[in-house]
Amino acid sequence: MDTPKTAKAATxxxxxxxxxxxxxxxxxxxxxxxxxxxxxRVPEVQLCxxxxxxxxxxxxxxxxxxxxxxxxxxxxxxxxxxxxxxTDIAAIFQVMEALETLAATLACRNGTEAEFxxxxxxxxxxxxxxxxxxxxxxxxxxxxxxxxxxxxxxxxALETTYSGFAAQILRARSLANYDADRWQESVDEHDGFMAAxxxxxxATAGALLAEHSRRTADAVLRSLRQRMGKAAAAEVG
Amino acid sequence: MDTPKTAKAATxxxxxxxxxxxxxxxxxxxxxxxxxxxxxRVPEVQLCxxxxxxxxxxxxxxxxxxxxxxxxxxxxxxxxxxxxxxTDIAAIFQVMEALETLAATLACRNGTEAEFxxxxxxxxxxxxxxxxxxxxxxxxxxxxxxxxxxxxxxxxALETTYSGFAAQILRARSLANYDADRWQESVDEHDGFMAAxxxxxxATAGALLAEHSRRTADAVLRSLRQRMGKAAAAEVG
DNA sequence: GCGTGCCAAATTGTATACAAAATCTCTATT
DNA sequence: AATAGAGATTTTGTATACAATTTGGCACGC
Numbered sequence: 001m002d003t004p005k006t007a008k009a010a011t012x013x014x015x016x017x018x019x020x021x022x023x024x025x026x027x028x029x030x031x032x033x034x035x036x037x038x039x040x041r042v043p044e045v046q047l048c049x050x051x052x053x054x055x056x057x058x059x060x061x062x063x064x065x066x067x068x069x070x071x072x073x074x075x076x077x078x079x080x081x082x083x084x085x086x087t088d089i090a091a092i093f094q095v096m097e098a099l100e101t102l103a104a105t106l107a108c109r110n111g112t113e114a115e116f117x118x119x120x121x122x123x124x125x126x127x128x129x130x131x132x133x134x135x136x137x138x139x140x141x142x143x144x145x146x147x148x149x150x151x152x153x154x155x156x157a158l159e160t161t162y163s164g165f166a167a168q169i170l171r172a173r174s175l176a177n178y179d180a181d182r183w184q185e186s187v188d189e190h191d192g193f194m195a196a197x198x199x200x201x202x203a204t205a206g207a208l209l210a211e212h213s214r215r216t217a218d219a220v221l222r223s224l225r226q227r228m229g230k231a232a233a234a235e236v237g
Numbered sequence: 238m239d240t241p242k243t244a245k246a247a248t249x250x251x252x253x254x255x256x257x258x259x260x261x262x263x264x265x266x267x268x269x270x271x272x273x274x275x276x277x278r279v280p281e282v283q284l285c286x287x288x289x290x291x292x293x294x295x296x297x298x299x300x301x302x303x304x305x306x307x308x309x310x311x312x313x314x315x316x317x318x319x320x321x322x323x324t325d326i327a328a329i330f331q332v333m334e335a336l337e338t339l340a341a342t343l344a345c346r347n348g349t350e351a352e353f354x355x356x357x358x359x360x361x362x363x364x365x366x367x368x369x370x371x372x373x374x375x376x377x378x379x380x381x382x383x384x385x386x387x388x389x390x391x392x393x394a395l396e397t398t399y400s401g402f403a404a405q406i407l408r409a410r411s412l413a414n415y416d417a418d419r420w421q422e423s424v425d426e427h428d429g430f431m432a433a434x435x436x437x438x439x440a441t442a443g444a445l446l447a448e449h450s451r452r453t454a455d456a457v458l459r460s461l462r463q464r465m466g467k468a469a470a471a472e473v474g
Numbered sequence: 475g476c477g478t479g480c481c482a483a484a485t486t487g488t489a490t491a492c493a494a495a496a497t498c499t500c501t502a503t504t
Numbered sequence: 505a506a507t508a509g510a511g512a513t514t515t516t517g518t519a520t521a522c523a524a525t526t527t528g529g530c531a532c533g534c
Contacts, residue, residue, distance in 0.1 A: 067304030102335040
């Protein structure tokens with residue numbers, strides 16, 4: 001069962017994904033990376049050349065990304081990268097707050113001992129990166145912590161929904177850069193809900209994680225509105 | 238049968254949507270209606286003939302439905318209507334509970350006077366349909382009430398997520414038929430959270446709606462597991 | 475000078491032909 | 505008889521050609 005007969009090398013031919021699948025991955029990365037900025041039009045043929053695929057798999061990929069909310073499809077008028085609208089982001093954060101609460105509650109109930117240990121390790125890593133001032137590494141670890149808690153909840157529906165919104169929020173955060181004060185505050189909040197999680201206190205963990213989410217939303221939205229305001233002003237002047 | 242290929246006649250005052258869009262609507266209806274039962278394979282060409290479209294728009298429609306969770310796409314192996322797995326449904330209900338709580342809370346905060354009046358009207362209609370024993374009409378009104386509350390929350394992200402899961406749950410409910418006792422209980426719960434909503438008591442409304450969701454989940458899952466058990470037994474004998 | 479209608483260019487929507495992968499079937503061998 | 509394997513068949517994945525729709529520009533009329 002596990003010995004491929006004509007297997008030639010170990011590295012190469014594990015599995016070849018479809019072009020559509022890799023187009024989705026490629027485009028998603030381009031959007032989250034900021035290479036395709038929010039609001040930019042997405043002409044099909046141009047992207048086809050860039051990705052080296054024909055329009056058929058590309059169009060199917062665009063439908064997938066539209067379902068994730070990363071692009072908007074206007075019939076007969078092409079696709080645009082979904083603009084980062086503070087109002088929409090605020091709405092997403094509201095839902096995220098509810099999802100994080102649920103995730104923390106379920107994680108306390110369903111997480112394994114090993115998973116809690118790994119969570120502690122990630123938390124230590126986060127603290128070290130904060131102390132060292134490694135912003136990029138910090139935010140990646142931060143994302144991994146939250147995703148890990150969601151995974152501990154053992155709920156596929158929650159996981160899928162969460163990661164979709166997380167991608168949207170990531171885009172917003174890349175535009176909004178919050179200050180050192182908020183960073184310190186955020187670290188303190190992590191300490192708080194981690195304590196609750198360690199003691200398997202579902203209610204407290206849920207409440208603290210929700211509060212953390214709410215405060216993050218406030219900071220991101222404040223910075224976002226400020227930046228958008230400046231951008232609008234620059235456009236006029 | 239009703240859409241000849243060369244139909245050029247004025248189908249409507251306004252222009253029709255794209256074939257892909259109507260294919261999505263058609264397929265979604267077929268799945269929710271039970272015409273395409275859970276677990277059934279979905280050969281592309283056969284559906285093309287049935288819907289009168291070519292494979293291109295159909296495949297794009299399948300991607301959309303896959304994102305909604307109504308079909309599963311296995312690379313190179315075709316699509317199947319997502320099976321109704323009690324474990325998955327239970328997970329969805331858990332998320333739904335959190336979403337309903339949020340919806341009730343936000344509805345109290347953001348709903349307009351006119352919307353609350355309409356909500357009352359829907360509730361009265363629900364009560365009348367219960368008294369008359371009109372099960373089908375009742376469950377449609379029931380869905381409209383919940384969707385209405387979600388709409389009152391003024392949160393597009395919530396609305397989209399909610400309706401996706403609602404579709405999944407609808408499929409499960411059509412398989413599971415709960416009894417008269419649960420019906421009466423459900424009606425009483427509606428009375429309860431409606432009272433809280435009328436007085437704009439966000440916390441109580443949220444809690445009661447969550448409890449209603451939880452009890453509905455219990456009833457549906459119980460019936461579902463029972464039915465699945467019977468089906469499995471029938472398969473053996 | 476400005477608005478209106480129509481034509482041309484570009485872009486998206488759809489159909490179809492072809493390539494690649496998986497499944498099925500039948501045969502040959504142990 | 506059971507099983508492995510090689511072809512045949514079916515089904516999905518991709519490219520491309522063509523049709524339909526939108527958009528931009530230009531001439532014409534007010």
